[in-house]
Amino acid sequence: MKIAVCIKRAPDSETRFRIAASGTGIDEAGVKFDISDFDSYAVEYALQVTEKGGGEVVVISVGTDASQETLRKALSMGAASGVLLKTDGPVFDSMAVARALADELQGGGYDLVLFGKVAADTAAGAVGAMTAELLGLPCVNSVSKLDLADGRGTARRDLEGAAETVEFPLPAVVSIDEGIARPRYPSLKGIMAAKKKPLESKPAQLGDVRVKIAKMELPADRPPGRIIGEGAAAVPELVRLLQDEAKVL
Amino acid sequence: MANILAYAEARAGELRKTAFEAVTAARQLADASGGGEVHAIVFGPAGVAAKAAQLGKFGADVVIAVEHERYANNDPESMSATIAERAKSGGHRYVVGVASQTGRDIAPRVAAKLGAAFASDVIDAKVNGDALTVRHPGYWGKVIMTLEVTGSPTVLTYRPGAVTASENAKEARAESMAPAADPSASRVVVKETTQGAKGRPDLAEAPIIISGGRGLKEAANFKLVEDLADAFGNAAVGATRAVTDEGWRPHSDQIGQTGRTVSPQLYVAVGISGAIQHIAGMRTSKAIVAINKDKEAPIFKIADYGIVGDVFEVVPALTAAVKAAKNS
Ligand SMILES: Cc1cc2nc3c(=O)[nH]c(=O)nc-3n(C[C@H](O)[C@H](O)[C@H](O)COP(=O)(O)OP(=O)(O)OC[C@H]3O[C@@H](n4cnc5c(N)ncnc54)[C@H](O)[C@@H]3O)c2cc1C
Ligand SMILES: Nc1ncnc2c1ncn2[C@@H]1O[C@H](COP(=O)(O)O)[C@@H](O)[C@H]1O
Numbered sequence: 001m002k003i004a005v006c007i008k009r010a011p012d013s014e015t016r017f018r019i020a021a022s023g024t025g026i027d028e029a030g031v032k033f034d035i036s037d038f039d040s041y042a043v044e045y046a047l048q049v050t051e052k053g054g055g056e057v058v059v060i061s062v063g064t065d066a067s068q069e070t071l072r073k074a075l076s077m078g079a080a081s082g083v084l085l086k087t088d089g090p091v092f093d094s095m096a097v098a099r100a101l102a103d104e105l106q107g108g109g110y111d112l113v114l115f116g117k118v119a120a121d122t123a124a125g126a127v128g129a130m131t132a133e134l135l136g137l138p139c140v141n142s143v144s145k146l147d148l149a150d151g152r153g154t155a156r157r158d159l160e161g162a163a164e165t166v167e168f169p170l171p172a173v174v175s176i177d178e179g180i181a182r183p184r185y186p187s188l189k190g191i192m193a194a195k196k197k198p199l200e201s202k203p204a205q206l207g208d209v210r211v212k213i214a215k216m217e218l219p220a221d222r223p224p225g226r227i228i229g230e231g232a233a234a235v236p237e238l239v240r241l242l243q244d245e246a247k248v249l
Numbered sequence: 250m251a252n253i254l255a256y257a258e259a260r261a262g263e264l265r266k267t268a269f270e271a272v273t274a275a276r277q278l279a280d281a282s283g284g285g286e287v288h289a290i291v292f293g294p295a296g297v298a299a300k301a302a303q304l305g306k307f308g309a310d311v312v313i314a315v316e317h318e319r320y321a322n323n324d325p326e327s328m329s330a331t332i333a334e335r336a337k338s339g340g341h342r343y344v345v346g347v348a349s350q351t352g353r354d355i356a357p358r359v360a361a362k363l364g365a366a367f368a369s370d371v372i373d374a375k376v377n378g379d380a381l382t383v384r385h386p387g388y389w390g391k392v393i394m395t396l397e398v399t400g401s402p403t404v405l406t407y408r409p410g411a412v413t414a415s416e417n418a419k420e421a422r423a424e425s426m427a428p429a430a431d432p433s434a435s436r437v438v439v440k441e442t443t444q445g446a447k448g449r450p451d452l453a454e455a456p457i458i459i460s461g462g463r464g465l466k467e468a469a470n471f472k473l474v475e476d477l478a479d480a481f482g483n484a485a486v487g488a489t490r491a492v493t494d495e496g497w498r499p500h501s502d503q504i505g506q507t508g509r510t511v512s513p514q515l516y517v518a519v520g521i522s523g524a525i526q527h528i529a530g531m532r533t534s535k536a537i538v539a540i541n542k543d544k545e546a547p548i549f550k551i552a553d554y555g556i557v558g559d560v561f562e563v564v565p566a567l568t569a570a571v572k573a574a575k576n577s
Contacts, residue, residue, distance in 0.1 A: 013506055013526055017391050026392060037507055092396060094367050095360060123387040124369045125348070126357035133361030138326075138436040141354045144500055158501035159350045160509075161451025161485075162260070162444045164323065168437040178507040179493075179500040210366040214382065215395035222532065225539075225550045231558040232566035238538065239570045241554055246536040248457060248515040249481075249574050 001055035001148070003046040004110045005079070006101055006127070009063050009070040010036035010120035017218065024213050025090065035070055037178075038116025044181040046114055047078045049148065056080040058108075062100045062204050063087060076186035076194035085204035092122060093211035098130035100204035105135060112153075115175040117142040125175075132173035140166055144179040251282040251342035251376075255289045256332055256359075257304055258351050261321055261442065262293040264300055266454045267347035269307050269414030274374075274407045275345040276308030276417050282342070282376045286310040287419075290335060290426075292320045292328050298425060305421025307414060313424045319432035322439035323351055327432040329358035334429035336363060341402055343381075348406040349453050360404035368398050368405040381405070389506045389529035409453050410512045445501070449478060452502070455485035456514045460504055460531070461497075462489040464520020464541065464560055468497035473564045474519055480571040487511065489527050505530035520560045523548025540564065 011017075011031045018027040035043065046057045059074040061067045062085045071082035085100045105113055113135075115128030125141075132139030145156035153172060157164045186194070228237050242249040255275035257268035272289050279285040289309040291301040298314035305312060315331055317324075332355065336344050344359055346352040348370040360367035368374075371383040372393075381398045383405065398405075445451065452458060459481070461474040471486070478484035488498040490505060504511055506526040516534035521527060523539070523546055531537070532551060539552035540563045549555040556563055 011388065013389055013529070015388075015391075017388060019392070026388065092394070094357065094369070095364075098361065120389060121387050123385070123389075124367075125353045126360070126367055126369055129354065129357040130361040130367075133358050139358070140437055142350060157350070158499075159260070159442070160453035161501075162442055163499075163501060164439050165441045165443075166437055166439050172437075177500075178503070210398060210400045211368065212397045213394060214397045217393050217395075219386065219390065219393050219533075222537075222551050223553065225548075225552045225555055227544065227549060227552075227555040227557055229556055231556070232562050234556045234558070235563065235566045235570050238554055238556060238567065239574055242515070242536075242538075243574065246515060246553070248536065249571065 001050060001053055001111045002109055003050060003055065003112045003114060004058045004060055004105055004108065005039065005042045005046050005114045006060050007039040007043060007070060007074055008036040008061060008119045009033050009067045013120070019216050019218060023215055025216060033070065035073055036116055036120045038118060038176055040183040041178060041180050042114040042116055042176040043074050043077055043079065044183040045146065045176060048181060058083065060085065060101060060104055062091065062097050064089065068199065071199055072194055073186065075197045075199065076190040077184055078190060081198040084199065084201040086201055087204045087206065091206060091209065092213050093209045094122070094124050094126035095130055096206040096209045098127050098134055099207045101127065101131045102134035103205045105131065111170050113137070113173045115173065117175045117177045128173055128175035135173070137171055137173050138168045139173040140168060141175045142177045143174050144177040146174060146180060251279060251285040252339060253279050253285060253287050253343045253345055254332065254336050254339060254341040255287055255309065256344070256346040256352065256355060257289045257291045257301065258347065258349060259291055259293045259297055262297050262300070264291070265349070266414065267349045267352060267409055268304065270407060270409070270412045271345055271347045272304050272307040272309050273414045274412040277412070278343055278345065278374060278376065288313060288339060288341070290315065290332055294318055294321045298423065302421065302423060305419050306416050308417035308419055309421045310419050311424055312421045313426050315426050315428055317428055317432050322442050324432045324435050324439065325354050325358060326435040326437060327428045327430040329355050329362060330430035331426065331428050332359045333362035335426065336402055344402055344404045346406045347409055349409055352406050356404055356406045363402055363404065365402045365404045366398045366400040368396055368403070370408045371405050372408050372411045374405065390510065390532060391529070450483060450485050452485045452487055452509050452511055455483060457481050457484035458487050458511055458513045459484050459517045459519065460487035460489070460521060461492060461519045462521030463491040471497060473560065477517065477564055477568045477571065480568045480575070482575065489521055518548050518552070519564060521548055522546050523551065
């Protein structure tokens with residue numbers, strides 16, 4: 001099976017963010033970057049499928065040259081090759097990113113195209129479904145369990161307070177939720193091997209970009225925490241505050 | 250003046266709370282752009298039209314019901330095709346939804362079909378001449394981004410709970426529409442929708458969430474959390490990743506960076522340390538209560554009401570006190 005995984009470079013979640021002087025981006029100084037959370041689950045899942053049933057995993061990223069490192073990490077986990085669709089800066093237009101990805105995926109002969117359910121930075125959760133539409137492929141989003149057999153997929157999608165079981169034919173686009181696979185750490189051997197794996201770079205075909213970043217800011221701080229008491233003795237005071245102050249009781 | 254198409258979510262023929270939020274948001278956007286009509290589109294099995302009529306109370310001028318037996322479950326392929334078709338024929342300036350799991354699934358497809366600009370998980374939107382300026386949390390909610398979106402139509406989803414559904418009565422005209430694509434021909438088929446715990450609201454709808462962490466020690470002790478939720482009566486139950494990893498609760502209950510993002514009126518953290526990845530999913534809650542035996546636990550840095558103590562002692566006492574308060 002030939003599987004493409006679309007991965008994005010994103011800051012590590014432990015990062016303390018500062019806003020860049022421009023006011024339209026984060027200050028990247030001292031920030032660690034990695035494969036965006038859900039995309040790394042997708043890479044891991046794809047590797048497990050091809051290790052069991054044969055085939056290969058291709059990783060694709062739209063981004064600046066800095067995303068080479070992100071693709072290289074996926075190669076060191078076990079992906080066969082990578083493609084960087086190069087941009088001059090970050091892109092916040094989901095449709096533009098989807099256009100660039102669809103342009104690359106078209107005609108690639110993939111049985112399955114995987115996405116993360118949402119990217120850490122944009123938090124849009126849109127690029128996978130848009131790419132599927134552009135490619136005319138069936139699409140299942142936010143999948144926490146996926147079985148593939150005989151050219152078909154069966155997936156579980158969590159809804160709020162409910163879950164769906166869906167069936168679909170391959171080729172298809174699937175976006176991955178947590179719970180499907182825990183990403184491996186690259187082995188030393190993997191890291192060495194990755195240095196020799198093909199990593200192609202070409203300009204991204206973004207088309208018309210209609211969503212632009214105007215400003216980034218840190219959210220208002222919550223008021224500092226307050227401890228109201230210890231043990232069960234504090235419960236009456238809590239109930240009073242929930243009634244009189246928070247007005248939720 | 251701009252007419253707006255609102256996607257009003259239903260599940261198994263019942264409108265969801267997000268449906269009222271979508272219509273309220275669309276009404277606000279229509280009013281902000283100099284007035285215009287709100288057309289709400291609803292999918293469901295036969296009978297959903299009758300239930301959808303109440304959307305007029307929230308500001309819908311037209312309620313479009315698309316009834317089909319397949320719509321007892323979601324059918325994103327034909328639903329998104331139908332919304333796109335209606336947006337095209339209606340010349341709508343905006344298509345508005347709510348970023349629930351279903352809204353997030355449908356809206357990007359509609360945008361792609363329309364070739365429309367798209368903004369997701371919006372907390373507020375301002376009409377700015379020909380452009381739309383939206384604010385939207387990114388980077389796990391640690392950064393608020395302001396985005397300028399140009400092009401007509403524009404598709405946008407609001408963050409669940411960002412708009413409070415409010416009544417703004419209109420005399421809604423009822424229309425019906427046939428699916429624009431045959432649902433029986435969809436390639437992706439929902440075989441089954443299993444409902445979670447009955448009788449308790451779910452995480453997307455509940456005004457109060459009681460969440461449990463590893464401090465509960467084992468799965469059976471989640472009963473403490475459930476009992477407290479039941480005492481409030483309108484509370485959902487959430488969990489940390491430590492808990493879903495252990496299999497004490499399903500992954501769908503997980504709150505945080507890789508789980509759900511919630512903004513309830515009240516969030517009660519029971520035996521939760523308050524790791525940065527957990528806080529990412531609940532820091533926008535109105536009020537936060539934390540119960541933890543370690544007074545240095547990071548959760549206390551953001552808790553409006555912290556109690557240092559043993560959950561096995563404090564939670565039953567709180568459950569009893571809430572019950573008493575409800576009955577008085
Ligand atoms: C990439 C990534 C993504 C992640 N995503 C998420 C996510 O989405 N959601 C999430 O929740 N986590 C997530 N995590 C995990 C997160 O870092 C923490 O490990 C997790 O939130 C801890 O869960 P906890 O608070 O239940 O457990 P712990 O950190 O073990 O805390 C248990 C707490 O219970 C207290 N306690 C123990 N016994 C008692 C008692 N008897 N009475 C009172 N208090 C008691 C302890 O003092 C402690 O503070 C993620 C981590 C990574 C690396
Ligand atoms: N620049 C990008 N390069 C490669 N894949 C991307 C890019 N942006 C988004 N994706 C994929 O689309 C998913 C959803 O992203 P988003 O719609 O931005 O939340 C991500 O998890 C990735 O799998």
